[in-house]
Amino acid sequence: xxxxxxxxxxxxxxxxxxxxxxxxxxxxxxxxxIPALHAMQSAFGFVPQPSIAILADAFNLSRAEVHGVAxxxxxxxxxxxxxxxxxxxCRAEACQAVGSGALADMVRRRLKxxxxxxxxxxxxxxxxxxxxxxxxxxxxxxxxxxxxxxxxEEKLAALLDGAR
Amino acid sequence: xxxxxxxxxxxxxxxxALGAEATADALIDAATKAEIALTLTRTGSRGxxxxxxxxxxETKSGWTAYGPVDAAQAAGVLDAACSxxxxxxxxxxxxxxxxxxxxxxxxxxxxxxxxxxSLQDYAQSGGLKGLKRAIDIGPAAVLDEVTRSGxxxxxxxxxxxxIKWRGAAxxxxxxxxxxxxxxEGDSGTYADRMLMEGDPFLLIEGMIVAxxxxxxxxxxxxxxSEYPHAIAAMExxxxxxxxxxxxxxxxxxxxxxxxxxxxxxxxxxxxxxxxALLESLEGKRGIVRAKPPLPVHSGLFxxxxxxxxxxxxxxxxxxxxxxxAFYADFGSAKSRGTMPIQLAGDxxxxxxxxxxxxxxxxxxxxEIGGGSSSGRPIRAVQVGGPLGAYFPPALFDTPxxxxxxxxxxxxxxxxxxxxxxxxxxLADQARFAMEFCAxxxxxxxxxxxxxxxxxxxxxxxxxxxxxxDLQIAxxxxxxxxxxxxxxxxxxxxxxxxxxxxxxxxxxxxxx
Numbered sequence: 001x002x003x004x005x006x007x008x009x010x011x012x013x014x015x016x017x018x019x020x021x022x023x024x025x026x027x028x029x030x031x032x033x034i035p036a037l038h039a040m041q042s043a044f045g046f047v048p049q050p051s052i053a054i055l056a057d058a059f060n061l062s063r064a065e066v067h068g069v070a071x072x073x074x075x076x077x078x079x080x081x082x083x084x085x086x087x088x089x090c091r092a093e094a095c096q097a098v099g100s101g102a103l104a105d106m107v108r109r110r111l112k113x114x115x116x117x118x119x120x121x122x123x124x125x126x127x128x129x130x131x132x133x134x135x136x137x138x139x140x141x142x143x144x145x146x147x148x149x150x151x152x153e154e155k156l157a158a159l160l161d162g163a164r
Numbered sequence: 165x166x167x168x169x170x171x172x173x174x175x176x177x178x179x180x181a182l183g184a185e186a187t188a189d190a191l192i193d194a195a196t197k198a199e200i201a202l203t204l205t206r207t208g209s210r211g212x213x214x215x216x217x218x219x220x221x222e223t224k225s226g227w228t229a230y231g232p233v234d235a236a237q238a239a240g241v242l243d244a245a246c247s248x249x250x251x252x253x254x255x256x257x258x259x260x261x262x263x264x265x266x267x268x269x270x271x272x273x274x275x276x277x278x279x280x281x282s283l284q285d286y287a288q289s290g291g292l293k294g295l296k297r298a299i300d301i302g303p304a305a306v307l308d309e310v311t312r313s314g315x316x317x318x319x320x321x322x323x324x325x326x327i328k329w330r331g332a333a334x335x336x337x338x339x340x341x342x343x344x345x346x347x348e349g350d351s352g353t354y355a356d357r358m359l360m361e362g363d364p365f366l367l368i369e370g371m372i373v374a375x376x377x378x379x380x381x382x383x384x385x386x387x388x389s390e391y392p393h394a395i396a397a398m399e400x401x402x403x404x405x406x407x408x409x410x411x412x413x414x415x416x417x418x419x420x421x422x423x424x425x426x427x428x429x430x431x432x433x434x435x436x437x438x439x440a441l442l443e444s445l446e447g448k449r450g451i452v453r454a455k456p457p458l459p460v461h462s463g464l465f466x467x468x469x470x471x472x473x474x475x476x477x478x479x480x481x482x483x484x485x486x487x488x489a490f491y492a493d494f495g496s497a498k499s500r501g502t503m504p505i506q507l508a509g510d511x512x513x514x515x516x517x518x519x520x521x522x523x524x525x526x527x528x529x530x531e532i533g534g535g536s537s538s539g540r541p542i543r544a545v546q547v548g549g550p551l552g553a554y555f556p557p558a559l560f561d562t563p564x565x566x567x568x569x570x571x572x573x574x575x576x577x578x579x580x581x582x583x584x585x586x587x588x589x590l591a592d593q594a595r596f597a598m599e600f601c602a603x604x605x606x607x608x609x610x611x612x613x614x615x616x617x618x619x620x621x622x623x624x625x626x627x628x629x630x631x632x633d634l635q636i637a638x639x640x641x642x643x644x645x646x647x648x649x650x651x652x653x654x655x656x657x658x659x660x661x662x663x664x665x666x667x668x669x670x671x672x673x674x675x
Contacts, residue, residue, distance in 0.1 A: 021316030030465060033634035034430055038389075051181075059447075066647035071608075072449035075389055092351030093546055093593070094582045097509030130433060130550075130600065133354035133391050134178050135580065136507060137512030145392060149181035 002100075011045035011081045018043060019051045023058035033059055033069055038074055040146075045081025082125035083118040087111075087160075088142040091128045094135035099152070103139055106153050110160055166201045167246060168421040170222040174276060176209035176361050176391040176431070178354070183234050184217040190238035191219070197239075198450055200246060210276035211516030212263055214537075220258060221245040229255040263513055266532065268494060270482045270502050271475060272355075272518050275362035280397055283404045286365040292416070294481030298373045299418045306377040310480060312488035314500030319345055319436075320548065320577040320653070325480075328470055331460035332378040335468035339616050342374045342383035342465060343445065343471045346398075347436040349388060351547025352508040352580030355516055356375060356474035360394035363478075364401035365410075370477030372422045372567045373484060378470060381421040386441050387431040398426055410483030430564015433550075433604040437652045438471040440606055449605045450619075452652040473578070475504060494520035499565035509545075509582035526560030536569060540585035544669065546576025546593075550600050551657035553664035554590060573664060575657070590669035595623040597661040601654060612655025615646045619662065626673050636673070639666065 004068050010063060022039045026032035036055055040047050056063045070076050108125060113119050115128040117135060134140035137149035143159060173179075173625045188204060210218055215231035218242060230253040237253060244251035248485055258264055282311060286292070286516040298306045311326025334339060344367065348356040355408045360367060371383045387395050402424050405411040413421045427434055427445055435444045439453035442464050448472035463469025479501060483491045499521035505528060507514050512534035529535070529545060536542050544554045553574035555562065562572050568578045584593075598619035605612045619642055625634040643659035650656040 002554055031427070031445050031447035032445065035427065035447075038428060039428065069447070069449050071431050075429075075431035093550060093596070094352040094508040094580075096593075096596070097582055097584045097588065122378055129431075130604075131349060131351045131353075132177075133348060133357040133394075135352045135354055135509065135582065136511070137178055137182060138509070140181065142390075145443070147177045147181035147393075149178060 012043050014044060014048050014050070016054070019048070019054050020058070023051075023054050027058040033061070033066065034073070037070055037073075041076060045162070046077035046079065080118070083123050085123060086125045086127065086144055088127045088129045088132075090130070090132050090134070090138065092131040092135075092142045094131070095138035098138045100139035103151060103153060103156055107156060109158070111158070114133065147163055166199045167196070167202045168203070169246060170203045170205070171245075172207045172220040172227075172277070173217060174184065174362075175206040175208040175393075176216075176358060177391070178213055179209050179216045179218070180393070181215075182216045184234065185257065186217070186235040187217045187233050187238055190235040191242060194239035194242045196341070198242065198246070202242075204226060205279050206279060206558060208275040208558050210258055210264070211272065211358060212258070212261065212513070213515045214513055215255065218258070223248070225346055226257055229258040229261070231255060246649070252597045263515065263517070263532065267518050268502050268520055269518050270491070270494075271366070271478045271504055272359070272363070272516060274357060274366065274654055276458055278363070279362055280362055281400050283365055283401075283410060286363070286587065290485075291481070292369060293372065294412075295369050295372055295416065296382030297484050298376050299416065300419060301311060303377050303379065305331060306373060309483060309488045310377065310618070313477055313483040313491040313493070314488075314498075315476065316499070316566065317473060317493065318475035318479065318503070318578065320350075320575070322576075323474050325472060328460060328472070329374065329377050331458065332380075332470045333466045336459050337468040339467050340378055340380035341464040341467055341469040342371050342378070343378045343441065343469055344371055344383065344385040344474060344477055345436060345438065345441055345471055346385050346391075346474050347441060348388040348474070348578065349433040349436045350551075350578050350580050351550060352546065352582035353506050353578045354508075355504040355579065357391050357394050359474055359478055360391070361397045366478045366481060367398075367474055368401060368405050368410065368478040369426060371424060372411070372420075373473070373480050374470060375422040375478060376420050377462055378468070381423070383422065383424040384445055384464070385424060385426050386429060386435070386445060387426060389431055392619045395426065395428060402426065433600075434606045434652070434654050438656065440652070441471060442469065449495050449606070451608050452654075472610075475578075483642070489519075494522070496522040496563065496565050497565055503564070503576070503579050505564065506580045507533045507583070508580060510536045510538050510542075510585045511583040521565040522563050524560060525562050525564060525581070526556060526557070528564060528581060529560065533581075535581065536583060536585050538585050540587065542583055543586045543588055544584045544590060544593075546582045546584070547580070548575045548660075548663065549580055550597060551575075551660055552577050552580075553660040554584075554593060554668065555664065558668075568639075573660070573667075575660065580662060590665035590672040591623060591627055594622055594662045594665040594673075597658050597665075598623060601658045605654060609649070609651040609655060611646045611649040612651070614660065615642055615650075615655060618642060619646075619658070623662075623673075632674070636666065
């Protein structure tokens with residue numbers, strides 16, 4: 001697999017000019033704040049704190065309002081870009097019914113991270129998700145944007161070990 | 165000598181997850197080596213997921229299917245398809261497959277048979293006839309047709325679509341909006357995703373008809389971020405529709421203007437609730453609004469707005485093309501038309517089953533779904549997503565329709581059925597329902613925001629304490645408050661899974 005745009009190398013370092021350009025691009029769009037936050041995250045890998053003030057300025061909102069939106073939605077990261085690899089494991093009912101609970105325990109143990117965290121070596125970010133729409137072939141996950149189905153401990157371990 | 169061969173292979177996200185990309189590469193490779201001029205169309209899925217990647221090949225006697233075809237099998241299957249030799253993966257025409265034959269495919273008739281990027285394919289396979297008729301007969305007749313079809317909102321609430329549309333049509337506003345709810349967050353459901361990936365022009369056509377009916381020239385599709393393949397498919401289809409004059413200032417050369425914009429969600433389940441969705445479209449936190457005012461009077465940016473599910477819009481072109489009576493002829497009692505039912509979890513034949521309302525839960529799970537895939541006994545099914553009730557096999561005689569499920573303390577929701585085997589603990593599931601509600605609560609109303617957290621604690625205490633009866637009474641009381649005191653279905657419906665678990669599986673709470 002080629003490296004996906006989600007890997008840390010694909011993200012820009014923080015720079016105010018780029019952030020202002022993003023904010024300006026969406027400021028006129030009705031309801032453009034969430035698209036702007038998505039754009040911030042796809043540029044920097046997360047929504048850096050200084051971008052909140054920049055968005056507030058561009059959208060004529062208070063910083064509190066922008067902060068509120070950025071923190072309401074589970075997708076937006078705030079503490080830094082993700083690891084080189086991002087695993088999103090489905091924890092919803094249809095996957096629970098076919099054993100995702102055991103996979104969730106195993107993956108946290110192996111990667112030594114909890115949901116939403118990145119390992120100390122910066123390699124893996126683990127996220128929980130509630131349904132990828134792959135409910136007829138669970139347990140399901142998304143690895144660097146690639147959907148995975150019918151996972152078991154063996155397959156998942158091989159992916160974690162052999163990744164890259 | 166090169167032999168021409170036409171074949172179809174899904175690029176549906178589930179098919180990709182099951183190896184369709186490797187299969188496609190292997191097929192192209194094998195065709196080159198065998199000097200076959202292969203035309204491989206990447207389609208949506210037929211919805212028989214235990215057979216994905218499902219390859220369909222055109223033969224002299226029609227299309228025939230093979231599945232599941234992994235990369236290693238590709239060359240052998242191709243050889244068999246060309247020579248007419250038997251192959252262990254051969255399934256015959258998919259329309260004759262027992263899982264398919266019992267279905268009535270109206271909404272999903274085209275899904276899996278056409279190239280979802282090609283408007284031409286869509287039109288050639290019968291698309292756009294509904295819209296043409298809508299343009300001919302005008303808004304009043306369209307509203308009449310949709311109302312008489314008996315179509316009810318397929319997102320879960322089951323509100324009559326025609327009445328909703330009429331409300332927006334009659335509302336005063338300088339601008340009106342058509343909003344499509346593609347925030348398919350219920351576990352066990354994937355019909356919206358399949359449709360957007362496999363037949364996106366059908367959704368676009370349905371939304372344009374809605375625009376004609378209510379007098380709107382702009383639509384939004386709110387798609388969850390967990391569906392990147394659906395987002396990409398819809399983007400491609402909308403661009404093609406603009407390029408070919410289906411969307412724009414003169415829809416198909418008529419006096420109607422309509423355009424569609426995609427907005428991507430950001431991982432919030434509650435944004436599937438229509439007023440939270442509107443807030444999110446406005447760029448705000450997805451906080452539920454109190455009703456009234458209803459969205460049809462004051463919705464997006466304060467303008468009259470209809471919010472409908474993907475499947476509701478997608479049912480409309482059929483209703484317009486073939487008439488309200490044709491559609492209403494399917495189904496039962498007050499549940500008219502067809503419902504795309506989604507079989508999920510521990511089930512042998514997991515997939516999309518579109519049929520008129522009315523088959524029983526037991527028929528769907530055991531006959532059509534083939535029982536559990538693990539071979540273990542089925543202990544419970546959850547119908548209607550995370551806010552749906554858990555039914556034991558004793559309730560398998562319940563017909564799949566709105567009223568029958570309500571009468572048994574459940575709901576059909578968006579049509580997802582999740583099968584659990586005998587290893588499930590329903591007290592765990594009840595606790596999870598509360599945990600999920602706590603994670604996803606928008607926080608506006610107290611019964612949901614606080615109640616979900618207290619609910620988790622009470623379930624824990626029931627399982628660990630000596631005064632169980634008191635704690636159970638407390639849980640029932642809490643559920644009563646959440647049901648009657650919450651603003652929306654998140655807090656209001658979480659008692660369904662919790663109380664059904666408690667009522668039907670009390671022994672699990674003693675463990």
